[in-house]
Structures are given as C-alpha cells and as structure tokens.
Amino acid sequence: MLPTERISYSPITERPRLKLPDGKRIALWVIVNVEEWEAKLPMPRTVLTPPAGGSPSPDIPNWAWHEYGNRVGFWRLLKLFDEFRIPGVLAINGSALAAYPAIVEAAKARRWEFMGHGFTQRNMQKVENEREDIRKTADVIEAATGRRPRGWLGPGLTETWETPDLLKQEGYEYVADWVLDDQPVWLKTTTSPIVNIPYTQECNDVAMMLIQHHKASEYYDRAIDQFEQIYADAADSARVMALVVHPYIMGAPHRTRYFRRVFEVIRQKSDVAFMTGEQILDWYLSTGPKAT
Numbered sequence: 001m002l003p004t005e006r007i008s009y010s011p012i013t014e015r016p017r018l019k020l021p022d023g024k025r026i027a028l029w030v031i032v033n034v035e036e037w038e039a040k041l042p043m044p045r046t047v048l049t050p051p052a053g054g055s056p057s058p059d060i061p062n063w064a065w066h067e068y069g070n071r072v073g074f075w076r077l078l079k080l081f082d083e084f085r086i087p088g089v090l091a092i093n094g095s096a097l098a099a100y101p102a103i104v105e106a107a108k109a110r111r112w113e114f115m116g117h118g119f120t121q122r123n124m125q126k127v128e129n130e131r132e133d134i135r136k137t138a139d140v141i142e143a144a145t146g147r148r149p150r151g152w153l154g155p156g157l158t159e160t161w162e163t164p165d166l167l168k169q170e171g172y173e174y175v176a177d178w179v180l181d182d183q184p185v186w187l188k189t190t191t192s193p194i195v196n197i198p199y200t201q202e203c204n205d206v207a208m209m210l211i212q213h214h215k216a217s218e219y220y221d222r223a224i225d226q227f228e229q230i231y232a233d234a235a236d237s238a239r240v241m242a243l244v245v246h247p248y249i250m251g252a253p254h255r256t257r258y259f260r261r262v263f264e265v266i267r268q269k270s271d272v273a274f275m276t277g278e279q280i281l282d283w284y285l286s287t288g289p290k291a292t
Contacts, residue, residue: 006164006187007178007196018183018238018288024273025234026227027280028266030243031089031153031176031199032077034103035121036096037066044121044156045210066248070100073251077259078106084263087276088112091153094119094137097144104144113276114141116172118155125160134170150174151277153199165190174281182230182239184284186291193291197280200242202226205249219250220258224265231269240280 020027037043042055043062050056081088090107092114097104107114116137118124127133134152142148150173154163157177167175168189176199178187186193201207203223208214223243230239243262245251250259266272275283 001161001165001188001190003178006189007180007185010185012181012183012237015183015237016289017236018284020238020273020283022273023271025238025271026231027238027240027273027275027283028227028243029089029197029240029275029277029280030081030086031091031115031245031277032074033117033153033244033246034070034074034090034092034096034100035066035117035155035246036093036099037063037121039063045206047210069246069248069251070096070103073247073249073256074103075106075251076253076256077245077247077251080256080260080263081110084267086263086274087279089115089151089276091115091117092141093117093121093155094133094140097140108145113151113278114145114147114149115151115153115176115277116141116149117153121155123156124154124158124163130160130162131166131170134166134172138170138172150281151176151197153177157199157201164188164194168192168194174277176242176277182233182241183237184240184280184288186289195281195284197277197284198240198242200226200244203242204244205246205255206244209249209255216252216255216258219255220261223262227262227266231272 043059046062047065048061090112119133119137138148152167152172153176164187168191174195174197176197178196179199179201184195184197187196208218230241
C-alpha cells in the first residue's frame with residue numbers, strides 16, 4: 001500500500017476531543033535506543049572519518065564511539081530516569097539483548113517497556129527476510145522479559161512497503177515510524193489496523209547532534225520550545241510528545257546535563273503524564289476513535 005492508502009488526511013483541529021486521565025494535558029514518553037553495531041560491517045554512523053578515506057574494517061574509532069554509550073553513557077542517563085521517576089521505553093535491537101545483558105536487567109528491574117527495534121541495526125529495506133527479522137526480535141525480547149513487545153520502531157525509522165502488514169500479522173499492536181502527528185492514529189494493513197504513536201525527528205539527538213551538528217545545549221532549547229508549544233496546543237485536546245536519546249550521544253559527558261535540565265523544567269508541570277508507549281496505546285484504545 002502507498003502511505004496515502006494506509007492513512008487518510010485528517011486535520012487535528014477537526015477531530016473529537018481526546019482526554020487523558022486525571023486532567024492531564026500531554027502524554028510524554030521518553031525512548032532510549034540501544035543498538036549493537038556489527039564490528040565487521042561498515043559503521044552506519046561515524047564521528048571520525050579515516051585519514052585515507054574508504055570504509056575500513058575494523059573501524060575501531062567509530063565502533064568504540066558507539067560502544068561507549070552502552071558501557072558508560074546508558075548508566076549516566078539511567079541515573080536521570082531514576083531521579084526524575086521517568087518510565088523508560090527501551091527501543092532495542094534483538095541482537096543487543098545478548099550483547100548487553102546488564103542493560104536488559106537494569107531495564108527489567110525498573111519495569112521499562114521493551115520495544116522492537118530490528119534484530120540488527122540496519123535499514124529494514126536491506127534485511128533479507130523482514131518477517132523473520134520482526135518475529136525473531138519479538139522472540140528474543142519475550143525470552144528475556146517474559147513478554148512479547150507490543151511496539152516497534154524501525155532502525156532509522158525505515159520500513160518496506162509491507163512493514164505495517166507484517167508487524168500486525170506478527171502480533172505487534174503499535175508502530176512509531178510514521179512521524180506525522182501529535183496524536184496516535186490508525187494505519188490500515190492487509191489484515192486489521194495498527195496504531196501509530198507519535199515519535200519525533202525533531203527532539204531526537206541523532207538529528208540534532210549528528211546530522212545538524214548543533215551544540216549540546218540545542219537539545220534542551222528545542223525540547224523545551226517543543227514542549228511549551230505542544231502544551232499550549234493541548235488546551236483543546238490531549239497531545240503526545242516524544243523525547244529520543246541514544247546513549248552514545250546524549251550519554252556523552254558534555255551533553256547529559258542538558259538532558260537533565262529538560263526534566264527539571266517539565267517535572268514542574270503537574271498535568272503532564274509520563275507514560276510508556278504501551279500505556280499510551282491502552283489509553284488511545286480505550287478513549288480514542290475506533291479503527292475503521
């Protein structure tokens with residue numbers, strides 16, 4: 001299906017009002033992307049280019065840059081989640097569960113939600129068997145946590161023409177790849193519809209730091225500006241806001257302070273609901289419009 005066949009245009013001002021429980025205005029979810037980069041393959045993102053060009057193998061500087069996030073950066077960020085009582089969502093490669101068991105155990109101990117993020121960190125259009133990749137990711141998450149994941153985020157938000165269909169067929173209930181709204185929406189599939197929960201390309205450290213090359217403080221500035229506008233918009237109907245971090249980016253020593261400041265501000269608002277993706281899903285299924 002074409003994207004326009006999966007979802008029809010709907011102006012947010014013309015929808016029935018959405019209400020969060022207890023008079024909350026915004027549902028805010030915070031996603032931590034934990035990824036395993038295959039050391040034998042070219043690094044999908046780089047911080048340092050090789051002096052002679054090309055794609056060296058092994059690429060120690062860029063592999064190690066990422067690995068720092070899982071060895072150190074994640075734990076630096078985890079302290080903030082604990083301090084501000086933030087329910088975390090772990091978007092994790094299936095292969096990363098075996099590679100980083102301490103991260104898995106830390107997330108389990110805090111009852112974080114585990115969200116499928118591809119079995120490996122690669123473009124879903126380059127995966128040999130997409131259904132197998134989606135299923136295998138769910139299998140290893142279930143084996144590690146006792147629960148199959150309900151949500152999916154494609155690596156780099158990548159999808160094939162069939163991804164929503166396969167996700168629904170394999171038991172996933174929501175996807176976050178379609179960054180086109182501030183409220184959950186229904187996507188049509190070849191079977192029954194699947195919910196898309198608002199994610200973000202704007203308040204995402206990959207976009208800000210690696211692509212746009214902003215200073216670390218941009219994360220705070222943009223997150224608060226975005227929050228204040230969405231908070232104002234939510235006077236008429238509830239909205240969803242996402243914040244996205246990767247341990248090797250916002251977990252770097254010079255950036256974490258700005259991530260912390262975001263929650264120092266937002267936690268002062270009593271009408272913001274910090275939720276997981278599946279909590280947002282359950283709220284929308286119970287109070288939002290039914291799939292057509």
